[in-house]
Amino acid sequence: MTTAAISAPPPRLDGWDAHVHIFDGAVATQPGHYQPAHHPIEHIEAEAAQLGVGHLVLVQPSVYGTNNRLILDALQARPGRHRAVVVVDETASPAALQAMHQLGVRGIRFNLVSPVGNGLHALESLAGPLREMGWHIQWYAHPHHLAQIAQVHHQTRLPCVLDHLAGMHAALPATDAAWLALQQLAELGAWVKLSGWYRLRDQAPYAGLTSNIQRVAALAKDRLVWGSDWPHTAFETTAMPTYRSVWTPVVDALGEARAQAALAAGSQLYA
Template sequence: MTETPAAAANAAPAGWDCHVHVFDGRAPVHPGHYQPGHRPLQQIEDQAAAFGVGHLVLVQPSVYGSNNRLLLQALAARPGRHRGVVVADPAVTDAELQAWHALGVRGLRFNLVSPAGNHNNPQQDVMDLAPRLRALGWHVQWYAKPEHLAPLAAWQRACGLPFVLDHLAGLHAGLAQDDPAWQAAAALAANGAWLKLSGWYRLGAPQAPYGALLPTLRRAVALFGSRCVWGSDWPHTHFANDALPAYADQFGPVQAACASTHPATALARQAQALYGSGVAPA
């Protein structure tokens, strides 16, 4: 994401938003969770384009479980332009994985937080899938809480796959400076994990400019360094349709926390390193 819409027109390289979801308001969802509105790919493409963002990472939302149909359709609609992170279990076939890879999928997501997430045996699932994911060059993405980080550090070492941590790894504004989660986060970072700078309102900073989170964000960015990517978390499923946070506001904390004069350019390079540089022009 470039710093202003005016600068976006000449953005080079094109910006990346590394955490968005697409929804079909008519599609069935897991019971007992939220009911999303209709949020098609074109809607976020148009909104992001105003800020120089031409590439999106579509993340499978928990309400659809392992039914990745909408995400895969969205990738197919823009060949080579976007990337995807899906949900699957060890029963997935090699043919499915290869087909998804061809569409732009580059990771598998595990959700340890949401009611419809992965709460059975995610460790065993990752170990079972690891050889095939390594062969594809994929990563494993985790939506986790601070107390999950220590076991995740051990699992990452054991499976030999890069981990990507959603929403600042759950490191929220109220987390004590000496909380053991910081040590676990440092272990993950030291072993090659990536961090998504996203989901501020999930982390104890409910409204822009999210100032309460800045000390935590700065510390996390210092830990993960060049293995950080930014995501808007669009379409902000925590909020009513008439009260959605502004897209531009989701980049503000990054500008405040990053030492780089041009964080959008640096983050675009980092996104290309994680998701692959062979994307079609926006």
């Protein structure tokens, strides 16, 4: 072993993974959807470190409903390191939201895809507190939902974050009306997560999504973040994609420099 190898500094862990889930087998889940395996935060921290990622955005999974305790406990155990996006309903008080903010929560999620997802009925009562705290609304949606989402953000002027390439899947026609809706959202300042490739009607190495990634990036410009979507609930635990394999499509589509910019942009969106 050389002296240089012995004295080499550890890799910097300043990258951001903007979309991960953690699961605890002891936490009750909502019936009617998948039953997650046990995937604690320590596992994803170890995976992420291999890519220079030291900051995670813990996204509340649909199966836990409004019980955000697991991710709030993880934030509390690692003060200032990670961020989170929660699911709440209209009963959430300003004081409760502020307590979450102090822990590192920066947004609420609406899931219009999952069979146990949540609708928009809570938004009217929450818009004011969200605006005061600078939180965003994160959407897991199909392309046909984007026009409605654009109307919501035009009316509320709340920041918008779109999961999983805004749903622009590999089979979506280039002339689909969703592209116009996405352009409108981009003009309103929407952010897009480069994530969830296997949810977008393509298979590894996801070359069928390259042109859509490029087109989305042209609309969103520098408002792009990357997310691994770990632990990949669409797969059995024994068949999970490697962490780096869901990063590679970003580099392939956008080049190394722009991919690295997306890896760093979480420090802006989740400040």
